Amino acid sequence: MYQEIQLDRKGEQPLYIQLYRQLKGMIEKGVLKEYQKLPPIRQLAKILDVNNVTVVNAYKLLEKEGLVLKKVGSGTYVAPFDHKVDQKGIFVDEEIQLMNQGQMPLKQNVISFATATPDADLFPIQDVKKAINHVLDRDGGEAFGYQESMGYKPLREAFYQYLLKKNISCQIGNIQVVSGAQQGIDILAKGLLNYGDVVFTEEPTYPGAISAFKLRGAKVVSIPIRENGIDLEILKAKLAEYQPKFLYIMTAFQNPTGYTYSRETKEKLLEISSEWGLTIVEDDCLSDLYFTEKPIKPLRAMKGAEEVIYIKSFSKIFLPGFRIAFIVIPDQFIGRMMAAKHTSDISSSGLIQRTFDLLLRNGLWEKHIEGMRQIYFEKYKYFVKLLAQYLPSQVKYRVPEGGLNFWLALPDGYSSNRLYKKCLSNGVIFVPGSVFYPDRQPNQFFRLSIAAVEEEEMLKGIQILSQVIRDFLSEESNDEYLAFTPLM
């Protein structure tokens, strides 16, 4: 097959580029298959009657593009394809699928504790429909034009009022509308990070944030989260070692653990932030869904937290497909963040912004959130009861004070990825813990979400899950190997 490579010795293109292009073509067309070994350099040089260095340079280019892998002492191999393994090792198909399961309700015959988005039936369709029609009648074509890049002004004013109720003070000029929290995180990465910068996150954390930071070329250093918030001692140790551009955290009903920062942790964190000049990014997507007597106070609402970057989204409890969130940005970052937003998609949909504005102003949003809190409080209480009743005692967890997620731990050495596969074949799914760690290694944790399961399904799902776990623990413990090696 290599004999068929045609090199034009009188052409404008250097020979090594010609060779590189042709090999690339053979790889992309599948003539050379994944993991296939390329000929040794001297051999190919001989076949083609070129210098060794021509082949070396062509292979180098292929390697640089991620098309081949060099194994020391073994040779050069065709890399697995793009659509299976990303060059940067961030995504594989399976993980996208898991993430999609976390965000999209499944319609198959599966009980999903993976989905973190409420049932579509709970959304206030009629109210939204009225609001959209009102906007269209009121604004006409304006509703379809571009908006200012920072967002539709009245909506930003409405967000400003919403923040005042939460005891968060800022100027309207500090509020940037974005197309959902994921975009907020993404423009943060774009605006604040350069290639090679360090970012601190909680461990475990939201995988969409890890991806956004890594895709920006940043190094993600993760710091364990405890039941009362991030581990401050480890944070300080890491601060002595690295100079992070910022620390990304969720202080209320953290995703995936459900943990909430104590007042003390928040106060100490602000001290550390001021002492070390550490920029904090607070992602608040669930604090409205508290099951305690009083609402949880965001970090940004505390004294001395004026420099905290605050991302507020509503997707988890109000119209995820609307794609609206906002960020409170301290003055010094506004220019960069505006540029990053403009480069990302110019502006968020005008019609959607105007509709959201109306829903906030006429109180429908608050009414809906209050309703959601009632509905999910009932679900939550029932779920807590089921876990206590059915789960094998070897599985450990802490009951969260709000939100939609429960974080559970198998005994040491058992892999939740393996458990996932067993559960899947029994018609129950959840999200394995590996997804929430920067290194994506299998571990003993997993997340159950109550967002999209009816009470009847909940009972059946927990019964199945409990039985599968029991079988899993007893089967695996027969394997002596287990006692020494964590399962993959």
Place this chain on the structure above:
Amino acid sequence: MYQEIQLDRKGEQPLYIQLYRQLKGMIEKGVLKEYQKLPPIRQLAKILDVNNVTVVNAYKLLEKEGLVLKKVGSGTYVAPFDHKVDQKGIFVDEEIQLMNQGQMPLKQNVISFATATPDADLFPIQDVKKAINHVLDRDGGEAFGYQESMGYKPLREAFYQYLLKKNISCQIGNIQVVSGAQQGIDILAKGLLNYGDVVFTEEPTYPGAISAFKLRGAKVVSIPIRENGIDLEILKAKLAEYQPKFLYIMTAFQNPTGYTYSRETKEKLLEISSEWGLTIVEDDCLSDLYFTEKPIKPLRAMKGAEEVIYIKSFSKIFLPGFRIAFIVIPDQFIGRMMAAKHTSDISSSGLIQRTFDLLLRNGLWEKHIEGMRQIYFEKYKYFVKLLAQYLPSQVKYRVPEGGLNFWLALPDGYSSNRLYKKCLSNGVIFVPGSVFYPDRQPNQFFRLSIAAVEEEEMLKGIQILSQVIRDFLSEESNDEYLAFTPLM
């Protein structure tokens, strides 16, 4: 003022970090002003009673963050602030403003040849309203849930049908829905570019693309566009010098020049692409607005163009605020692009996608485009007449065959940025050419857009513009200096 710096000699933090944090604070609070000189190293070390190396290290950190600038042989100065000058030198406030003018209709008392977005009144409000209500009644809460990251399936099928009419063949699995062309370009940058990669563009080109590539850390190499398309000789010369990840082009009514690639240029470009393994990205936002007898054929519709990445947006002629576009992605890039889209905003608004789907299926979209073509053909003919009648003959331009933009040139050595300021004070605006070049240097070109001016305004605007240009050319030519130096 430096005497007030407090260093904790027994603290956990190294002294240089403490010093760095405090200086940073002084800069951010404005205690140290833009362009203010910091004390020489020895002097500050003496004041604070620390080693010289402590100050050196603190200054180095400040410099790395872009907070100070070091001028060799002169000292260290506070850098201009973030919200005025981006660290990477991509954006300044003024340019964002110019770009916003290109995208948002101005409501002030100004005749805007800058705005490239049609008047809101031209959008088919009633049809869209009906479609939205139909979708809400039909889909209920589903319309507000997350969509698949690649897009709402029926919409992708509708786009597939739309492509067939344009003679573009692909699989539905190759179609990725995005929130407008800008997001398409942005996820292209994210999915395909790594830090330090090279991208080829036309020169001049769309500034939103330059920004997206630069913000990704890529080097932008631009190749002049001629009246019949990109300069192929220069392209080949650059290909011998660089290995670009892709070439970004607009083949129909290019922004800003209005130029259209000839059939011959397109064929030769495809040959070059195949010979050099050059990936081509075609951005098609205006080809539907042709004023010739037959539509313009996109590059992607030609034989042998199956590997071209094709971005299709509708914003310029159909509901810009809708934020919907799509990309046709060759197989080998799908995985990376999907990951990039997911990381950017998970999915585009479900309600908007469903509404767009309906409008495409019931033919309202085609009806609207046909109407827009009629309206703009009339405007275009009138504008061509006005330019011929009023403009001083020293101003050169070529009449485009479609689209919304005209590209004009002042005589050599005259700066359109200076002309812009004079026109602004006379109530007429346009976009100066500098915005469309990667180096952003002032030049003799400028773009006039007919998107948002009524015929009456057009007449008045061109009369004013022509008079201002006449005055400008005669004033400036009195300055002998001009004959030798291009104006800035």
